[in-house]
Amino acid sequence: MALEEPTDMNELVxxxxxxxxxxxxxxxxxxxxxxxxxxxxxxxxxxxxxTGKAKIRAKEYVCPECGHTVEKxxxxxxxxxxxxxxxxxxxxxxxTTGPFKRKKVxxxxxxxxxxxxxxxxxxxxxxxxxxxx
Ligand SMILES: [Zn+2]
Ligand SMILES: [Zn+2]
Numbered sequence: 285m286a287l288e289e290p291t292d293m294n295e296l297v298x299x300x301x302x303x304x305x306x307x308x309x310x311x312x313x314x315x316x317x318x319x320x321x322x323x324x325x326x327x328x329x330x331x332x333x334x335t336g337k338a339k340i341r342a343k344e345y346v347c348p349e350c351g352h353t354v355e356k357x358x359x360x361x362x363x364x365x366x367x368x369x370x371x372x373x374x375x376x377x378x379x380t381t382g383p384f385k386r387k388k389v390x391x392x393x394x395x396x397x398x399x400x401x402x403x404x405x406x407x408x409x410x411x412x413x414x415x416x417x
Contacts, residue, residue: 287366287379290315295326297363298384300408308372312395312408314365314384325349327359361385367397373404386410 290296290313298314319325325347329338345359346352363384370377378400386393393410 287368287381289313289368297360298365302408304372304406305409306372306407308370308375308406310367310369310397310406310408312365312367312369312397314360314363317359317363319347319349319352320354320362321352322347322350327352327354365395365397367406367408369397369399369406371399371401371404371406373399374402376401380406 289311290299293299295315296313297316299312301309301311303309316326316328319327327345327347329340329342330344330346330353331337332339343356344353345356361383364381365384366379366381368377368379376399380397380400382395382397384395386395388394389396389407389409395408395410397406397408398404399406
């Protein structure tokens with residue numbers, strides 16, 4: 285597996301690079317997906333008609349080509365999270381992918397990926413995403 289690291293942040297829905305709580309580190313990103321309706325446009329946040337800027341807090345994504353709209357969580361769960369990491373369990377470096385779907389782990393929204401070597405969990409918690417380092 286050879287993941288292509290993102291070059292343009294505008295293509296991304298999500299991005300993080302950080303040390304993990306239990307050791308190891310991860311660089312994870314989620315690329316924008318194409319519109320499920322027309323297959324042409326890349327889904328994005330709706331733009332403010334006055335300023336032309338994307339409404340980051342919008343609860344939906346919209347296709348710039350055909351106007352197809354999908355609810356935020358529903359859309360994001362169809363995307364794939366890609367990651368390069370140093371595994372907290374086995375200490376090896378690897379690459380992995382998984383659905384961009386958060387689940388509760390110890391009460392915290394967590395994006396859980398699996399190490400390609402040992403199957404150990406690579407947990408990227410939502411809480412940590414806000415922490416600046
Ligand atoms: Zn479309
Ligand atoms: Zn591992």
